[in-house]
Amino acid sequence: MPDPRPNERSATVNNGYQDGPSAASWHPFLADRAAVETQEFGEPQPSTIAEGIGMANSPELPKPRPLHELEDVHDYLDDVRLRPSMYVRGRSILHLQSILYGYSLACEIHGVPAVKDFDQCGPFSEWLWPRLGMRQSSLGWEVEIERAAEAAGIQPLDMFFDLLDEFRARRDDEAQEAPR
Secondary structure, three states: OOOOOOOOOOOEEEOOEEEOOOHHHHOHHHHHHHHHHHHHHOOOOOOOHHHHOOOOOOOOOOOOOOHHHOOOHHHHHHHHHHOHHHHOHHHOHHHHHHHHHHHHHHHHHOOOOOOOOOOOOOHHHHHHHHHOOOOOOOOOHHHHHHHHHHHHOOOHHHHHHHHHHHHHHHHHHHHHHOOO
């Protein structure tokens, strides 16, 4: 199969950006798809990446909220759950913990009250140790969840969100039972 990419890149300048050839002219999959659409329909039909990879009939993914709509770190984690790969490099729980530490640190620096649930000795850790059958760990909740997930054969980030749901449910139950 000949290389579908042009030998010379014809670029024009438009508002300071270069416009090169369309993706269909240099990407083999898109070039083949454009050729098929041209044969079937006469003109290339607009297509989306979702259609190109067989997801045309998939329901639309929920969209994360704009940052100004988030009230605390738990709102942010709800958005991370929707699209973890968008927020957390490699779906790594260690990267997530770094993000949460950065959030806590930024709040402290700027004098903003922060939810301290995910600090090293915060409420999540204190709840987690007995849940995982441990007294405590100096390695941090992220390492212990990663170990437990590996032993269970599941993704650490998935286990984190399952544990987070349990933690929130318990916290909410305790808040409702507290005397008013």
